[in-house]
Amino acid sequence: MWKEKTLLMDEKAIGRAIRRIAHEIIERNKGLDKTVLVGIHTRGVPLAQRLGRELAAIEGRHVPVYDLDISAYRDDDRKSPIAVSDAGKFDADGKTVVLVDDVLFTGRTVRSALNAIMELGRPQFIELAVLVDRGHRELPIRADYVGKNVPTSRKEDVSVQLKETDSCDRVVLREEN
Numbered sequence: 001m002w003k004e005k006t007l008l009m010d011e012k013a014i015g016r017a018i019r020r021i022a023h024e025i026i027e028r029n030k031g032l033d034k035t036v037l038v039g040i041h042t043r044g045v046p047l048a049q050r051l052g053r054e055l056a057a058i059e060g061r062h063v064p065v066y067d068l069d070i071s072a073y074r075d076d077d078r079k080s081p082i083a084v085s086d087a088g089k090f091d092a093d094g095k096t097v098v099l100v101d102d103v104l105f106t107g108r109t110v111r112s113a114l115n116a117i118m119e120l121g122r123p124q125f126i127e128l129a130v131l132v133d134r135g136h137r138e139l140p141i142r143a144d145y146v147g148k149n150v151p152t153s154r155k156e157d158v159s160v161q162l163k164e165t166d167s168c169d170r171v172v173l174r175e176e177n
């Protein structure tokens with residue numbers, strides 16, 4: 001049983017973090033000409049969609065958003081690890097792919113996502129955006145865009161809740177009861 005300990009981000013803080021990351025992506029990539037977003041299932045997908053809407057609102061242009069379901073990849077179902085959620089086919093060749101996830105912990109999910117993307121094309125750059133970086137990396141992986149850095153113990157858990165998948169927008173630090 002998990003017990004909620006601390007509210008790390010409320011709805012406003014999540015919204016502000018996504019807006020800031022959108023500005024950082026535009027600044028770092030000098031626009032959005034080659035940018036595509038890939039949300040990692042589950043909560044990376046609505047976060048990528050929100051980021052896509054922010055980018056469109058700021059720059060006045062559409063940015064493709066795709067879903068990546070790592071569980072399909074891990075189960076060795078190579079048929080379609082990328083579920084296309086945007087018009088047209090996933091095309092990463094020469095592009096800047098921004099991977100989006102809710103929490104970065106050991107880095108193993110991102111490693112699987114990198115494998116899946118590299119098998120599907122040859123992006124020029126792959127960047128990583130996460131809402132929360134909670135530390136404890138087990139692989140040499142870091143995020144380029146971070147909503148909030150949260151020092152945690154290994155016994156704790158960061159629970160990201162989003163309206164699209166949960167009943168509300170909040171990020172909570174939990175501990176085992």
Ligand SMILES: O=P(O)(O)OC[C@H]1O[C@H](OP(=O)(O)OP(=O)(O)O)[C@H](O)[C@@H]1O
Pocket residue numbers: 040041042043044101102103104105106107108109110
């Ligand atoms: O850096 P890591 O150690 O890989 O941990 C981070 C991953 O763990 C969670 O996903 P989870 O596998 O719990 O699935 P979910 O997104 O469906 O909740 C989270 O959404 C990240 O994708």
Ligand SMILES: O=c1cc[nH]c(=O)[nH]1
Pocket residue numbers: 103105134156157158159160
């Ligand atoms: O704390 C954690 C660790 C991995 N994935 C999560 O969603 N939270």
